[in-house]
Amino acid sequence: MNRTDNKKLVLEKLSKYMDDVNLEKISRINNYELLKWILEVVELVRPRKVFVVTENPEDLEYIRRVAVERKEEYPSKYNPRHTVHMDGPRDLARDRENTRILVTGYAKIPMINTKEKMEGLAEIREVLKGIMENKEMFIGLYCFGPKNSPFSLYGVQVTDSAYVIHSSNILYRICYDVFTTRNNIQFMRFLHSAGERDENGWSRNIHKRRIYIDPEENIVYSVNTQYAGNTVGLKKLSLRLCVYKGYRESWLCEHMFIIGVKGPGDRISYFTGAFPAGCGKTSTALIADTVVGDDLAIIRNVNGEARAINPEIGMFGIIDGVNPRDDPEIYEILTSRETEVIFANVLLTDDGDIWWNGKPYPPKPGINYAGRWTPGMSDENGVEIPPSHPNGRFTTSIFYLKRVDPRIEDPLGVPVKGMIFGGRDPDTWVPVEESFDWDHGIVTKGASLESERTAAVLGQVGKMEFNPFAMLDFLSISPGAFVELHFRFGKLLREKPRIFGVNYFIRDENGKYLTDKTDKLVWLKWMELRVNNDVEAIETPTGLIPIYGDLAELFGKYLNKEFSETLYIKLFSTRISKHLEKIERIWKIYEAINDTPRKLFEILMWQKKRLEDARMKHGDVINPFSLDRK
Ligand code: SPV
Ligand code: MN
Numbered sequence: 001m002n003r004t005d006n007k008k009l010v011l012e013k014l015s016k017y018m019d020d021v022n023l024e025k026i027s028r029i030n031n032y033e034l035l036k037w038i039l040e041v042v043e044l045v046r047p048r049k050v051f052v053v054t055e056n057p058e059d060l061e062y063i064r065r066v067a068v069e070r071k072e073e074y075p076s077k078y079n080p081r082h083t084v085h086m087d088g089p090r091d092l093a094r095d096r097e098n099t100r101i102l103v104t105g106y107a108k109i110p111m112i113n114t115k116e117k118m119e120g121l122a123e124i125r126e127v128l129k130g131i132m133e134n135k136e137m138f139i140g141l142y143c144f145g146p147k148n149s150p151f152s153l154y155g156v157q158v159t160d161s162a163y164v165i166h167s168s169n170i171l172y173r174i175c176y177d178v179f180t181t182r183n184n185i186q187f188m189r190f191l192h193s194a195g196e197r198d199e200n201g202w203s204r205n206i207h208k209r210r211i212y213i214d215p216e217e218n219i220v221y222s223v224n225t226q227y228a229g230n231t232v233g234l235k236k237l238s239l240r241l242c243v244y245k246g247y248r249e250s251w252l253c254e255h256m257f258i259i260g261v262k263g264p265g266d267r268i269s270y271f272t273g274a275f276p277a278g279c280g281k282t283s284t285a286l287i288a289d290t291v292v293g294d295d296l297a298i299i300r301n302v303n304g305e306a307r308a309i310n311p312e313i314g315m316f317g318i319i320d321g322v323n324p325r326d327d328p329e330i331y332e333i334l335t336s337r338e339t340e341v342i343f344a345n346v347l348l349t350d351d352g353d354i355w356w357n358g359k360p361y362p363p364k365p366g367i368n369y370a371g372r373w374t375p376g377m378s379d380e381n382g383v384e385i386p387p388s389h390p391n392g393r394f395t396t397s398i399f400y401l402k403r404v405d406p407r408i409e410d411p412l413g414v415p416v417k418g419m420i421f422g423g424r425d426p427d428t429w430v431p432v433e434e435s436f437d438w439d440h441g442i443v444t445k446g447a448s449l450e451s452e453r454t455a456a457v458l459g460q461v462g463k464m465e466f467n468p469f470a471m472l473d474f475l476s477i478s479p480g481a482f483v484e485l486h487f488r489f490g491k492l493l494r495e496k497p498r499i500f501g502v503n504y505f506i507r508d509e510n511g512k513y514l515t516d517k518t519d520k521l522v523w524l525k526w527m528e529l530r531v532n533n534d535v536e537a538i539e540t541p542t543g544l545i546p547i548y549g550d551l552a553e554l555f556g557k558y559l560n561k562e563f564s565e566t567l568y569i570k571l572f573s574t575r576i577s578k579h580l581e582k583i584e585r586i587w588k589i590y591e592a593i594n595d596t597p598r599k600l601f602e603i604l605m606w607q608k609k610r611l612e613d614a615r616m617k618h619g620d621v622i623n624p625f626s627l628d629r630k
Pocket of ligand 1: 295
């Protein structure tokens with residue numbers, strides 16, 4: 001049989017599950033691999049009907065409508081395009097424990113949860129068997145990056161959740177047309193089912209929540225969960241597939257924002273930045289002069305230059321604390337009558353208002369992620385239930401931002417001048433520091449990133465955790481291999497981006513934060529000057545820090561604020577013991593990872609030596625005024 005006959009046969013079998021309209025839509029897809037996979041899926045999950053999402057506005061409207069009809073989303077009274085989705089009290093964040101990379105023959109990947117592939121597939125197939133009986137299955141076809149960009153990947157989302165497909169339609173470019181015009185594209189496959197839903201609409205079989213990633217086959221399975229970080233394939237599940245591919249092809253797939261920072265004149269310099277969830281990543285992106293992306297980046301070498309694209313066109317941001325004073329732009333988007341927003345795990349009051357922690361008035365009774373909510377209510381353990389959850393989220397288009405950078409559509413991306421790494425660190429890193437060179441930055445900033453845990457992951461909040469490149473949750477390869485990839489990537493660049501570490505969370509001896517939310521603008525402006533060689537810096541044992549006068553000037557210029565020498569000394573002193581303790585922790589972790597490049601240990605060793613030598617000369621805490629300029 002030839003391909004045409006094969007396709008006919010597949011379509012004939014699919015016709016049992018699809019009406020004529022949707023069969024017609026799917027028959028226009030020429031990618032035989034895709035059709036074959038769709039057939040495999042429907043024969044496994046046996047949906048009552050299938051809906052294919054095209055770029056047609058009627059299709060998008062249909063998804064919005066069924067999301068509300070099936071009570072996956074509840075509209076606000078003030079704007080029917082503002083809907084609230086509730087995940088349920090046990091499904092409010094990413095599930096690390098049950099997210100596993102499928103590997104052949106019990107191979108281990110250091111620090112990454114794995115599962116033997118045959119066992120995993122057998123288990124997940126059993127759970128998925130017939131899971132969509134009586135349900136509608138949605139198929140969405142997306143570009144993971146600008147259309148016609150050599151950087152872009154492609155993804156197909158299959159799900160029985162109208163919320164998941166609605167979110168995908170906001171977050172990614174719908175690329176049905178690419179799939180109908182090109183028959184040979186490779187694509188990532190995401191199969192999701194919310195499973196049985198209870199009377200509240202929550203996934204009932206949380207104990208059978210599974211997220212299994214098969215990088216060899218480019219497929220992710222996700223079941224019995226609704227939280228978008230576990231279910232919207234192109235959001236974070238894609239990252240593991242993307243990293244796997246990038247590792248083989250020597251390019252980077254990162255958990256990074258992409259922003260433009262303005263310098264003197266009309267100059268604009270682009271930075272990418274990696275922060276664990278809830279550590280100031282979105283707020284940094286929003287304070288910048290232009291935004292290309294707020295969460296993900298694909299970075300490739302184009303003629304010796306590192307260039308970045310944002311694979312997304314939407315934001316899935318943390319809503320907790322968003323308020324009109326500190327976040328006027330996002331607040332405006334979230335309360336406008338003109339925008340489309342899906343809110344997750346906030347409060348929908350009985351009078352139809354959407355309330356989250358940050359609204360400038362108190363909450364009224366309503367429903368939230370845990371059911372009926374009234375002020376002062378507590379759970380079965382006597383713990384008060386907050387009206388909106390700390391990991392509550394908003395899903396909306398990035399194009400609502402006034403500062404969205406038109407180069408978000410540039411098929412060759414933007415040139416990366418600097419990479420920023422930051423976490424929640426009470427007492428070690430200074431607010432901003434440049435590393436000595438690419439390799440030094442990769443090791444001491446990216447690979448050494450640690451942060452206090454936030455609410456984006458199930459479990460105890462506040463614990464200090466190792467999170468290299470803010471990617472630990474999203475790796476499909478060993479952290480050692482990921483470090484090696486960065487060395488390899490940097491080596492081939494003609495012009496390497498500078499690497500910076502930032503820390504917005506330094507506290508004094510009483511636990512009080514020493515910097516303001518808005519101060520990060522000054523750190524950005526300083527980095528912009530550095531990547532253009534406009535200012536000198538002070539050399540510390542761990543990197544290059546700003547000269548007091550440069551910062552004082554930037555504080556005055558951008559924030560109209562005094563910046564005292566006393567505060568500068570508090571913020572920018574090198575805390576040697578803290579750094580040495582950190583090196584010890586990081587060393588131990590990588591020592592247990594068998595494929596860590598030797599170079600990582602060499603760089604850590606030199607850093608340790610510089611710190612010890614400096615301690616002999618200056619004591620345990622070095623005042624930046626006692627160091628030389630460079
Ligand atoms: C993050 O946690 O880094 C997020 C949200 O951006 S999630 O999709 O849950 O990963
Ligand atoms: Mn993220």
